[in-house]
Amino acid sequence: MRPLILIILLFMTILESQCQNKPAANIAKAAFDLHAQYKEPVIKNRRFKHRDIVPLIEELKKNPMFQVKTVGQSIEGRDIYLIKAGTGKTKVMLWSQMHGDESTATMALFDFFNFLQKPDALDEVKKKILQNTTLYFVPMLNPDGAEAFKRRNAYDIDLNRDALRLQSPEARLLKSLRDSLNPEFGFNLHDQSRLYTVGTTNKPATISFLAPAFDYAQTVNEVRGRAMHTIVGMNEGLQTLIPGQVAKYSDDHEPRAFGDNIQKWGTSVILIESGGYNGDQEKQEIRKLNFATITSALHLIATKEYTNYKLEDYVKIPQNERYLYDLVIRKVHHKDKSGHPVLLDVGVNRSEIPINSPKGFFHRATVEEIGDMSVFHGYEEVNGEGLTLEAGKILDKPIKQLRDLTPERVKDLLQQGYTTVRLENFSAGVNPTELPLNIIRVNGNASHTLGLGRGANFVLRAADGKVRYAIVNGFVYDMQGAKPSLLHGVVL
Secondary structure, eight states, rough: OHHHHHHHHHHHHHHHSSSSOOHHHHHHHHHHTTGGGOOOOOSSSTTTHHHHHHHHHHHHTTTEEEEEEEEEEOTOOOOEEEEEEEEOOOEEEEEEEETTTOOOHHHHHHHHHHHSSSSSSSHHHHHHHHHHEEEEEOOSOOHHHHHHSSOOOOTHHHHHGOTTTTHHHHHHHHHHHHHHHHOOOEEEEEEETTEEETTTSSSSSSSEOOOOOTTTTOOOOOHHHHHHHHHHHHHHHHHHHTTTTHHHOOOOOTTTTTTHHHHHHOOOEEEEOEEEEOTTTOOOHHHHHHHHHHHHOOOOHHHHHHSSTTHHHHHSSSSSOOEEEEEEEEEEEEEOTTSSSSEEEEEEEEEEEEEESSEEEEEEEEEEEEOTTTTEEEEEEEEEEOEEEOOOOOOOOOOGGGGGGHHHHHHHHHHHHHHEEESSSOOOOOOGGGGGSSEEEOOOOOOOOOOSSSSSEEHHHHTTSSSSEEEETEEEEEEEESSOOOOTTBOO
């Protein structure tokens, strides 16, 4: 173990020499690189439930470093916890998952609890945080929403629009904690759409920050200014990890929102929005980034180094915009209803539809833009130049059983332009959403005509008549590859 510690210490020394004037970058990079040893193994994906975190919280009770209280219950009777750590003068409150389907930061908070308990090369960072701040965590403020993996609570109220009327028990709890603890800093932890970009660039806004405005004039007083200073330092840290992928959420005042009101009530609020990162569907990389930026922020607060950053640099952080699609097909030919050829770009997005399965959801792809998309970008892009888009065909002759859909058979069907087949026998336990083609019953009907709001099921043909790409439910098969690519979670 000692050689590993020496290596980490050497790494820290080198890093410090490279980042002498960038303390936030130093801490964020070190926390990011060491994250694997803190990552809570029980939480593996975004759709964990309240029952998954309760045993973890019970374990924290056994460590005198933490004070754990049940401070309230949700509408459906699930306990909501307050976890306290540290003995310092500066109080900081962090709350996550007030929207039930926004769980990235909750994962990072449990990683942070492990971080505080494990001695290693970052002990000095932990020491400063614990000695100079008192931390109050409310992980999973909306456990009922988390259970259904939906934004709103069991009343179907958006908790972040209930700061004034306080009609939800979860909202009343958050307000009472803010008032009784009176923290100097507050972290409002959320997720946002993966389709947001940094300005008009093609880079996803993987993390977006905001010091919420407490009035329509967007006044900057001492309270909001503290949040802005800290965000500039957090941005510095993240730029070493995801350069060009940090944005600033809209400063527009929302009078019903908790962030805006808590800022007004005297707590410096820092909003963190976790967006998208290519290839990170379960947000495990963004979880790591959350952990790193929260750690660096708490160190900035504990050491008051946030005061070294300039307010004007907050304004320079690019605005959060929406210029991304999951898939963009560029400059493809298509015949309109009259048979006239038109040149099109096509934008496709994939939604997650809840389903009772081990995965918890299936994808439903929808065409959301048709026309000139030259100012937009895609996580995945297909060059359609010289190709013609045709609606996917539906195989009339039914497939008898699932095992008849061999990889070779699937590839042959796609090459013929089929994207949907009929299946005679739906075996028990077979989930059609996980099969390698669209599946309908023998008497089922479907239409794959290109249109806004319709499904994305078509093929792109080359001039020689061969299918170059097949798109099934918004996922792309490159038919010139050795074998088709990933589709519906099944590799053929």
